[in-house]
């Protein structure tokens with residue numbers, strides 16, 4: 001090991017060595033790589049770590065292939081964790097990030113009651129059924145300071161940002177984190193706000209989709225004002241002109257939710273209502289107490305819906321049990337979308353499906369290919 005590494009990188013290397021599973025080791029190695037300063041003196045080390053990462057990726061991939069097929073789709077969705085969404089916990093110091101990480105995973109970061117106790121990223125795996133979320137606790141964001149570069153690297157790569165808001169501290173001051181992130185080029189928002197722009201050489205501007213916040217003409221006008229005359233623009237139902245700007249600048253738009261922690265305290269529920277009144281229109285807000293362990297039921301559902309994804313379990317006609325591992329597909333997907341995400345041929349030969357929806361009295365309901373799916377549906381595709 002090179003000796004002139006920053007202390008954060010050395011701490012992270014110890015975590016690599018202490019990792020208990022290949023998946024955890026992979027996540028720790030990636031963080032380690034991001035913490036190694038990029039210059040001539042560390043080139044060899046960087047190469048070594050990259051090789052270790054790709055060997056481990058191969059190992060994990062082979063292990064998965066051996067276990068079962070039918071999850072091709074989820075691997076494509078997340079370049080990070082091979083089907084494990086990466087969730088970043090972000091908040092001010094003492095908001096309870098380490099306590100939340102301990103609640104959700106087997107990671108045991110230090111909870112000291114002292115500010116700035118977590119000085120390098122901590123990782124843990126949060127298992128929900130057979131799906132594993134990688135949860136990363138980032139060191140706290142300091143008031144009125146620039147977001148550190150190591151944070152940015154992880155934030156750009158993550159699939160979801162969970163803002164941890166302390167209901168015992170000043171809410172406005174904590175929500176300034178959103179502005180601090182925006183200054184650093186990370187926009188928080190729901191997938192329904194995301195805008196995608198594909199520049200073209202000619203052919204004018206065509207707008208795909210519709211937004212409640214800007215008309216086609218307004219979108220075309222805003223692009224022309226930025227000297228963009230030819231492009232295909234895809235907008236979501238909640239896209240604003242700010243989201244359009246972010247896309248033009250190539251900034252990262254990340255789905256985000258708020259974990260409002262310490263809800264069990266005296267002022268907790270009132271502050272929670274205040275937070276919902278101010279920000280409930282923009283973010284999904286989940287009230288939790290990491291201390292008491294309340295509010296965490298269904299948190300994986302909140303993660304999924306914020307990412308704009310649903311979990312669907314497929315069931316072969318020959319079996320009476322659905323698959324253990326869900327397929328992750330976009331919200332609003334139909335039975336036909338599911339089939340084509342598994343295999344193009346399957347979509348062509350598809351005739352109907354049977355659906356099981358627990359708790360909603362839907363058991364083996366026979367539906368056509370355009371039937372919209374919901375989170376946690378079990379589906380039997382029939383050709």
Ligand SMILES: Nc1nc2c(ncn2[C@@H]2O[C@H](COP(=O)(O)OP(=O)(O)O)[C@@H](O)[C@H]2O)c(=O)[nH]1
Pocket residue numbers: 091092093094095096097098099100110111112113114116117118140261262263264265288289290291292
């Ligand atoms: N009352 C209360 N205190 C909490 C809760 N979660 C964490 N804490 C306390 O808040 C302090 C900071 O917690 P920690 O998890 O280290 O926060 P971090 O700095 O954001 O990682 C510690 O004293 C915790 O015991 C909670 O749900 N309720």
Ligand SMILES: [Mg+2]
Pocket residue numbers: 097098099109110117118137
């Ligand atoms: Mg901490």
